[in-house]
Amino acid sequence: MQTATDILDIQRIRADFPILDQLVNGKQLVYFDNAATTQKPLSVLQAISGYYGGYNANIHRGIHQLAEKATSAFEATRQKFQEFLNARHLEEIIFTYGTTDGINLVAQSYGRRFLNAGDEIIISTLEHHSNIVPWQMLCEEKGCILKVIPIDDNGDLLIDEYEKLLSERTKLVSVVHVSNALGTINPVKTIIDKAHAAGAVVLIDGAQASSHITLDVQALDCDFYSLSAHKLYGPTGMGVLYGKKALLEAMPPYRGGGEMIKEVTFEKTTYNDLPYKFEAGTPNIADVIAARTALEYIEGLGKENIAAYEHELLVYATEKLSQIEGLRIIGQAREKVSVISFVLDGIHHQDTGVILDQLGIAVRTGHHCTQPLMRRLGVAGTSRASFAVYNTREEIDRLAQGILRVQKMMM
Structure with a gap:
């Protein structure tokens, strides 16, 4: 069965977004803050x-x-x-x-x-x-x-x-x-x-x-x-x-x-x-x-193809992050788009974001302009990774490794 990964040429798509080809703190940028704003292809610029x-x-x-x-x-x-x-x-x-x-x-x-x-x-x-x-x-x-x-x-x-x-x-x-x-x-x-x-x-x-x-x-x-x-x-x-x-x-x-x-x-x-x-x-x-x-x-990419590929990333990331001891995913709705909010036991979400940034990984931390929701869920805030069509499984692997690094440094 053909998947969205088979249909979309992700490396070609990534080449359309010049901002992705840069180093942050000496590391290749991983941009997982797409729910805040997506990056812009060269054609838009x-x-x-x-x-x-x-x-x-x-x-x-x-x-x-x-x-x-x-x-x-x-x-x-x-x-x-x-x-x-x-x-x-x-x-x-x-x-x-x-x-x-x-x-x-x-x-x-x-x-x-x-x-x-x-x-x-x-x-x-x-x-x-x-x-x-x-x-x-x-x-x-x-x-x-x-x-x-x-x-x-x-x-x-x-x-x-x-x-x-x-x-x-x-x-x-x-x-x-x-x-x-x-x-x-x-x-x-x-x-x-x-x-x-x-x-x-x-x-x-x-x-x-x-x-x-x-x-x-x-x-x-x-x-x-x-x-x-x-x-x-x-x-x-x-x-x-x-x-x-x-x-x-x-x-x-x-x-x-x-x-x-x-x-x-x-x-x-x-x-x-x-x-x-x-x-x-x-x-x-x-x-x-x-x-x-x-x-x-x-x-040009096909919105259905984008949605299918992002869902593949969501499934992969959910499985990957769920394996990390001490990590809890906040929000397990029956139907979701490619957003994962999580907390780490004993570690403030802001510390998580700062350390991940040092590793070149951009996530959003805080209450995400949803303070009443955070109160209902019993958390002060979360770290949020949100995926777009130019993201990859390899980047999710880097996120998982980065979270382990956070835990090692903070515990």
């Missing part, structure tokens, strides 16, 4: 420099050649994300500065307009702070009530408990598609269907899912979906909010300024049509353009 060096100009409204070329490239990215998410309408794709920005847009626009005192918002224990704090702020302002779906000790949501939280007072459900801290894949289709049956709208935080899972917002039937390009081998500071057209049309603008207007007088302003109503000011043009190149890179 060239797209950024190509814009600034070849057709740098502000977009829309300009009639000169550079402006028209920049506008065309900018809007081509919108079309590519429409295809990537399988959105029904092009104007359902709103450019943001990242997942957090998209969530805040919904909270401050939809939430302020349509939620009232006593209305209930449901999130989950697995949420990143960016999908907790905006809703807390809205609740403080509007008098709404925040409720939380619990999890079991493996890091799976308790769907029966979620059903008990739903009521006629539930107006919005906002949950993460994939946990950044544990790798748990949530049953978002089930969550969405149950929320809709209760009359609530649903936002999905897709920051971690977008690089691992094939997405279809029409099949999911979510009302909003937010993601970041820098998790998709693309640049930082650029993201997308998908929203159903009817909802976006009913929502007031989030920011005021240029581009989001039709006509301005000192007495009154009329707002632009979608998607521009939510894109005030000069956008992050170069990174929007480069994001399309990142999606094309993923397309």
Whole structure:
């Protein structure tokens, strides 16, 4: 049976990422911090420099050649994300500065307009702070009530408990598609269907899912979906909010300024049509353009191939690390992406990260912006290794050897 390892030429893929070919503390870099941000292929770097060096100009409204070329490239990215998410309408794709920005847009626009005192918002224990704090702020302002779906000790949501939280007072459900801290894949289709049956709208935080899972917002039937390009081998500071057209049309603008207007007088302003109503000011043009190149890179490899290969790495790493005495994997959900969080008996996670860095191995340590989740699991934080398509089994072997070195030095 042919595996993803057989299909993908990993060494050729690694050659596309120039940052991987360097030494850290005299050791070949092993980059296992992909859940924080993925590295960028050369084609993405060239797209950024190509814009600034070849057709740098502000977009829309300009009639000169550079402006028209920049506008065309900018809007081509919108079309590519429409295809990537399988959105029904092009104007359902709103450019943001990242997942957090998209969530805040919904909270401050939809939430302020349509939620009232006593209305209930449901999130989950697995949420990143960016999908907790905006809703807390809205609740403080509007008098709404925040409720939380619990999890079991493996890091799976308790769907029966979620059903008990739903009521006629539930107006919005906002949950993460994939946990950044544990790798748990949530049953978002089930969550969405149950929320809709209760009359609530649903936002999905897709920051971690977008690089691992094939997405279809029409099949999911979510009302909003937010993601970041820098998790998709693309640049930082650029993201997308998908929203159903009817909802976006009913929502007031989030920011005021240029581009989001039709006509301005000192007495009154009329707002632009979608998607521009939510894109005030000069956008992050170069990174929007480069994001399309990142999606094309993923397309070229095949997202299903990437997911299958990353799963092979996850299985291999789970088996390898499970053999280390004194290591405990935090998060054993039934379905996971290629993320492993772990703790070492008697060793602080920060010490683990520092020593691994001395060995050239980059992992993330701490609470991963999920402090309530860490408290629920009874740990102060974890060390997290997260894998991407350019990682290898040999690098996982180095991680295992590095952990043994940590234990030897600290015990």
